[in-house]
Amino acid sequence: MEATLSKTRLGFIETAGGLCQKVGMPRSTGQIFGLLYLSSTPLPLEEIASLLSISKASASTGSRQLLGWQAIRQVWVPGDRRDFFEARGELRDVLRAGYDNLMRPKLDKSIRKLEGFVDTLEAERTEGTISKEEYQFCRARLQQLKKIQDRVHQLLPLAERLL
Amino acid sequence: MEATLSKTRLGFIETAGGLCQKVGMPRSTGQIFGLLYLSSTPLPLEEIASLLSISKASASTGSRQLLGWQAIRQVWVPGDRRDFFEARGELRDVLRAGYDNLMRPKLDKSIRKLEGFVDTLEAERTEGTISKEEYQFCRARLQQLKKIQDRVHQLLPLAERLL
DNA sequence: TAAATCGTTCAGTTCAAACTGAACGAATCA
DNA sequence: TGATTCGTTCAGTTTGAACTGAACGATTTA
Numbered sequence: 001m002e003a004t005l006s007k008t009r010l011g012f013i014e015t016a017g018g019l020c021q022k023v024g025m026p027r028s029t030g031q032i033f034g035l036l037y038l039s040s041t042p043l044p045l046e047e048i049a050s051l052l053s054i055s056k057a058s059a060s061t062g063s064r065q066l067l068g069w070q071a072i073r074q075v076w077v078p079g080d081r082r083d084f085f086e087a088r089g090e091l092r093d094v095l096r097a098g099y100d101n102l103m104r105p106k107l108d109k110s111i112r113k114l115e116g117f118v119d120t121l122e123a124e125r126t127e128g129t130i131s132k133e134e135y136q137f138c139r140a141r142l143q144q145l146k147k148i149q150d151r152v153h154q155l156l157p158l159a160e161r162l163l
Numbered sequence: 164m165e166a167t168l169s170k171t172r173l174g175f176i177e178t179a180g181g182l183c184q185k186v187g188m189p190r191s192t193g194q195i196f197g198l199l200y201l202s203s204t205p206l207p208l209e210e211i212a213s214l215l216s217i218s219k220a221s222a223s224t225g226s227r228q229l230l231g232w233q234a235i236r237q238v239w240v241p242g243d244r245r246d247f248f249e250a251r252g253e254l255r256d257v258l259r260a261g262y263d264n265l266m267r268p269k270l271d272k273s274i275r276k277l278e279g280f281v282d283t284l285e286a287e288r289t290e291g292t293i294s295k296e297e298y299q300f301c302r303a304r305l306q307q308l309k310k311i312q313d314r315v316h317q318l319l320p321l322a323e324r325l326l
Numbered sequence: 327t328a329a330a331t332c333g334t335t336c337a338g339t340t341c342a343a344a345c346t347g348a349a350c351g352a353a354t355c356a
Numbered sequence: 357t358g359a360t361t362c363g364t365t366c367a368g369t370t371t372g373a374a375c376t377g378a379a380c381g382a383t384t385t386a
Contacts, residue, residue, distance in 0.1 A: 006293050008284045008301060015276055024187040026374060040300035045333070055376045060334060081384065082332065089304070091311055113178055121171040130169050137203035138171060141252070148254055151326050159322070163314050189344060208363070218346050223364060244354065244362065 005051060009038045013052070028054050029062040033071055033087060042075040042084035070097040092163055099160060107156075111149055118142050168214060172201045176215070191217050192225040196234055196250060205238040205247035233260040255326055262323060270319075274312055281305050 005013070013034040020030025031052050036043065043051075049059040063085055066072040071094050075084040088094050121142065125135040168176070176197040183193025194215050199206065206214075212222040226248055229235040234257050238247040251257050284305065288298040 006284075006287055006297065006301075008280055008287060008293075011283065012280055015273075015280075019273070022187060024185060028374075038301050038304055040296060056333075057335080057377080058375055061375095064334090089307070091307060095311075110178075110182070117171050117175055117178075120174065121169075124169055124171060130171075133203060134169065138169075138201050141201055144252075144254060148258075148326065155322050155325050158325075159318050162318050162321075163311065191344075219363080220347080220365080221345055224345095227364090246363075 005035075009035070012038055026062065026065075028052070028058045029065050032059065032062045032085075033066055036072055036085055036087035039086070042077070042086040044080075044082040044084050046082065048085065069101065070094065095163055096160055099156060103156065107149070107152065111146075114142065114146055114149065118146075168198075172198070175201055189225065189228075191215070191221045192228050195222065195225045195248075196229055199235055199248055199250035202249070205240070205249040207243075207245040207247050209245065211248065232264065233257065258326055259323055262319065266319065270312070270315065274309075277305065277309055277312065281309075 013031050016034030016037070017027040017031040020033075021027040031054070032048055035048060035052060045056065045059050045063065048063065049056045052059070054062075063072065066085075067074065070088065072085050072087050075086050077084050118139070121130075121135065121138055124130045125132075130138075176194050179197030179200070180190040180194040183196075184190040194217070195211055198211060198215060208219065208222050208226065211226065212219045215222070217225075226235065229248075230237065233251065235248050235250050238249050240247050281302070284293075284298065284301055287293045288295075293301075
């Protein structure tokens with residue numbers, strides 16, 4: 001299929017790519033999702049690459065990334081050996097999966113790190129490495145930070161439900 | 164002051180820098196905030212640079228960025244010509260300001276963009292540029308996307324209150 | 327079995343953002 | 357006024373991630 005893309009889809013793809021890039025993920029990955037999200041029919045890897053004017057390599061890595069996030073799924077077309085991809089229509093579930101698989105682990109890790117800092121702070125105090133003043137000040141700030149993290153932990157499940 | 168940093172502060176600085184980098188902002192900016200957040204006394208630009216082993220130029224741009232986000236504030240020390248900086252202790256307010264000044268405008272912009280896509284889609288339909296099928300499919304997906312954006316708009320003020 | 331097609335992997339390149347050193351203007355001090 | 361001490365700005369460099377082309381293994385087709 002040599003079809004060209006409509007203006008709408010072109011603009012959408014560009015926006016999705018730019019959005020992803022701003023959040024720190026590869027632009028091409030966002031472009032792929034944008035392309036598939038407005039595609040009424042599953043597309044093979046080769047066509048994704050050519051429509052977006054990117055290499056097959058980028059299309060491959062990008063789509064595997066999106067698969068990992070469960071943002072797209074793989075579709076087998078009878079009698080066709082190629083891999084076809086389509087976007088998951090249920091964006092709610094995509095976001096939920098994104099939260100479970102990407103956000104939550106990172107948050108948990110950051111909490112553990114924060115507790116680590118509190119520990120080393122205590123150690124440094126007993127060692128006498130730091131002054132009482134610095135100890136108290138840092139302790140207070142770290143605790144405040146922890147409080148905020150806890151609030152975030154309360155908020156995220158709530159968000160999950162509201163969305 | 165030629166004081167060296169405690170282990171706690173060093174680790175905290177590194178974490179803050181890495182965190183910022185992952186979210187798409189300069190690492191050094193996060194380091195500066197990390198340094199100030201655990202500093203019981205305001206620091207002059209020069210010392211920020213030397214403690215973090217970065218150039219004065221980076222320290223300057225980074226601190227101005229943080230000032231813009233209201234994450235730190237400038238303090239004048241009587242009899243000292245230099246600029247001193249300290250982190251805002253009230254992280255709640257920092258987050259709120261970050262939401263108001265950074266998140267919200269971007270969200271609004273993306274909504275406007277989305278509406279633009281709907282419009283061009285309509286136009287392309289009446290022009291006959293796209294098939295009825297593609298039109299209907301894209302329209303449905305764009306509408307679903309808009310629904311999610313609306314939910315996010317409901318959620319964010321709520322988050323602001325909970326934090 | 328040979329030829330062809332498909333997707334992945336990997337080394338090398340490209341590219342954009344961050345960072346730096348130096349020059350500069352402004353403000354202070356002698 | 358001349359000499360310093362600030363902070364900012366800007367051109368050039370560095371750095372790291374994204375992207376590419378080519379080679380490869382796997383699977384299918386002739």
